[in-house]
Amino acid sequence: MARFTIHDLAATVDARAASGGEGSYTRKLLDKGVTHCAKKFGEEAVEAVIAAVEDDRDHFVAEAADTVFHLLVLLKARGVSLGDVEEVLARRTQMSGLEEKAARRRD
Numbered sequence: 001m002a003r004f005t006i007h008d009l010a011a012t013v014d015a016r017a018a019s020g021g022e023g024s025y026t027r028k029l030l031d032k033g034v035t036h037c038a039k040k041f042g043e044e045a046v047e048a049v050i051a052a053v054e055d056d057r058d059h060f061v062a063e064a065a066d067t068v069f070h071l072l073v074l075l076k077a078r079g080v081s082l083g084d085v086e087e088v089l090a091r092r093t094q095m096s097g098l099e100e101k102a103a104r105r106r107d
Contacts, residue, residue: 006068010082013072029073037077041070 016026029037048063075082
């Protein structure tokens with residue numbers, strides 16, 4: 001079985017966003033708009049942070065998965081692709097993290 005990737009998930013989000021219908025959680029989130037998607041992403045991120053400090057790896061992994069999914073939905077809601085994010089990450093990884101962060105402060 002092929003390994004499931006974040007690109008697979010992004011493709012699923014795209015497909016479900018393009019679908020109509022009441023059976024898609026993704027479509028329902030997007031229909032509620034960017035603000036709703038952003039709040040939902042924030043909620044999931046906070047749940048991941050809380051789970052990270054607990055002594056339950058499986059709970060943290062599940063919350064991290066929810067956070068990644070909701071980030072992809074938010075990106076879709078804002079018209080930003082995973083590729084757009086990857087381009088920024090690729091540029092940033094051309095130098096050390098400390099150098100990159102210092103360069104951002106100068107901009």
